[in-house]
Amino acid sequence: MVADYLERLRREGRIVIVGASLAGLRAAETLRAEGFAGSLTLIGDEPYEPYDRPPLSKAVLLGRASARHTELPHRREIDAKWRLGVAATGLDLTAKRVRLADGDEVEYDRLLIATGVRARPWPKEEEARLDGVCVLRTRDDAARLYQRLRSGPRRVVVIGAGFAGSEVASACREKGIPVTVAERAGAPLVGALGGAIGAVAADLQLENGVDLRTRVTVTALEGDAIGRVRAVHLSDESVVEADVVVVSLGSQRNTEWLTGSGLGAGPRGVACDAGCRAFDFRGIVTDDVFVAGDVARSPHALFGYQFLSLEHWGNAVAQAETAAHNMICHGADRRPHLWMPAFWSSQFGVNIKSVGVPPMGEQLMITQGSLAERRFVGVYGHQGRTVAAVTFDNARWLEFYQRQIEQGAPFPVEFPTVDRRPEGRQPVPADFPDPSLPTHGPTVTLSGYSPADRQLVFTPARH
Amino acid sequence: MRLVVDLNKCQGYAQCAFLAPDVFALHGEEALLYDPRAAEEQRERLARAVAACPVQAITADGLDGAGGATAEAGQGESGGR
Structure with missing residues (x-):
């Protein structure tokens, strides 16, 4: 039948x-x-x-392809x-x-x-409607933002330093546009890659002339008399004047x-x-x-x-x-969907790639290269196992680490490598924020916590 | 012609950037930037780039001029899966 x-x-x-x-x-x-x-x-x-x-x-955003x-x-x-x-x-x-x-x-x-x-919109609707407040998800969003950037804004403020926000900031700097990035956490990319790698991303932004403000939230977007955004108010009571605001708070x-x-x-x-x-x-x-x-x-x-x-x-x-x-x-x-999580981002001329589930890792080892050179492989460990890896300008090694993850290889990693610096010989805390706190931009949402973790309360909805 | 690069597979060998520099360019050491809509006069060069990619990461359609037919790279390659 x-x-x-x-x-x-x-x-x-x-x-x-x-x-x-x-x-x-x-x-x-x-x-x-x-x-x-x-x-x-x-x-x-x-x-x-x-x-x-x-x-x-x-x-x-760089003008090398058309949004359409x-x-x-x-x-x-x-x-x-x-x-x-x-x-x-x-x-x-x-x-x-x-x-x-x-x-x-x-x-x-x-x-x-x-x-x-x-795209998650700016939560205050009246402020979100101000002319110059943008999100970036669809091709229409991209076409609009591209036009805004082309018209030579005095300053762009990016709210949220996840991958999308950081890429927007990178495009702005490449076009010579002053940009401020406001981030709730202590560094960019912490939701996806943790604070240890986030610190490298922060240095990248600063070196490229981004006005990076961390551990702040945006309290208000201020408009002028004719409904254009003119300034962004931050929780440290500072005010940043801007004519374009990109809301990049995840999805x-x-x-x-x-x-x-x-x-x-x-x-x-x-x-x-x-x-x-x-x-x-x-x-x-x-x-x-x-x-x-x-x-x-x-x-x-x-x-x-x-x-x-x-x-x-x-x-x-x-x-x-x-x-x-x-x-x-x-x-x-039938087949199971057992794809190995993997993503990439390029920003400030650096190619960032990852496999596995970094936010699951408690510890990080830099197994090749060095953080200071912005060219490295970092391996994430969880309960004695390798669960993820990230590369900055070192993509060709990623497949090797993918096999390690698939095999449940031990962590700290034990193999000797040709390019291992003193800083990589000991694991350090990966420094992810508490997953029960709101962070933006984790590229993997661990939405089914182990029942033993007790991080979620089950509240049945009325159906 | 439309094209897409599987940047999970891409390892920055840059063969495409040498063969079709008006479509593909390296941005920094190994990040790839490309125009997803290649101009008609790029047909030959794009076809060579698709064929030459060591990890077969480029998919393009319309390469044979039939529009809708496909040059698919990487079907045999398991890539990230």
Whole structure:
């Protein structure tokens, strides 16, 4: 019976993908590549076909690429119905229907949720509406910010020194624009890489002429008589005059449209099993709803089966491929999504890359190179195991460390290397902030803490 | 032509930056900057860059002029997975 159903699904079923970005596109391509011949619908709230986001904060701001032309190349024809520029607003699991903002409804046999995240806006709405206050997530955001930077602002203030904020600051400096970065933590990138590496990032910013203000929060954005932003007030009572403010406070998962659907969806994303099947709010796995990309939260065997939310480009691709494969095959042929977390950033001319889950590490060893030279490999350890690595301008070594993580190699690392300096012979604290405090920009959210850690209180919602 | 580079795979060998300098450039020691929309006159050079990448990190479409057909690099490479 099940075999019959799958055969029919593959031949003439209806698959709907909500989210027309990287994960949605790669899932659609995989479905067709694996022989899905039924109808395929892609729904996206932006009016554009799938485009690539990483260039928006780098090549686009530097004027080396156009915000309007980062569309993703297609790997193959996908013969899909596109519903672009219309958001999904609701899901009826029983009737198997997606509701759209224009009132239309789309029926599915299998559904893939790939709605991703959006930029967290400045919380005070009136201030957020001031002319010159920007966020950076979409191509429209990037086009607007690029125009602002081109018009020669006297000063840009970036709120939040995560990867995106730091990349914006880097682009500003490269264009000779004065920039102030305000960060709640003691250094940039601490949510993703910890304070020890954050200190290197802070030096990089200072050397490149960034006015870096740490351990401060922004208390108010001040506008002028005609509604343009003119100054930023900080918690240390200083005031920075600026005509562009970039709010870079991380992201929020696009799950509101699933409220009341009965899926296990919320601010931390949509929980799913290792096969990308969504859980309902009772913790029971669904049969026909799958999740992929930034909005998903799935358990990972290498990291204590914690549920990881990964806002990583590579994760979107890999999880989309796995979800698509699992959507149209039998249980025994399904694959788990066990992608090794990995990301990159380039800022101030330095290539930063990482594998594994750095925020899980308590300790850090600089195994090659040196922090002072800004060219090094750092390895993170958790309870005697290697769980992550980061490189600054040393990317070719990363694959080796990825194998170490996969093998659960011991930490402190024991192998002798050719380029090991005195500073790297002893582990030092990685210096991550307390995960229960709000920090911005962790590129991995460890959202399923071990029950033994007691860091979360479970408060069931009324359904 | 559209292109995308899997920068998880990219290791900064810079073959692309030598072969198609108007599309790819190194930014600092090993960070890669590229224009995701290459001009038509870059076709030949882009094709060479796709083929020459030691880690097969570049995906481009429209290289054969059919628009929609694809030169896919790295299908056999497991990369970060």
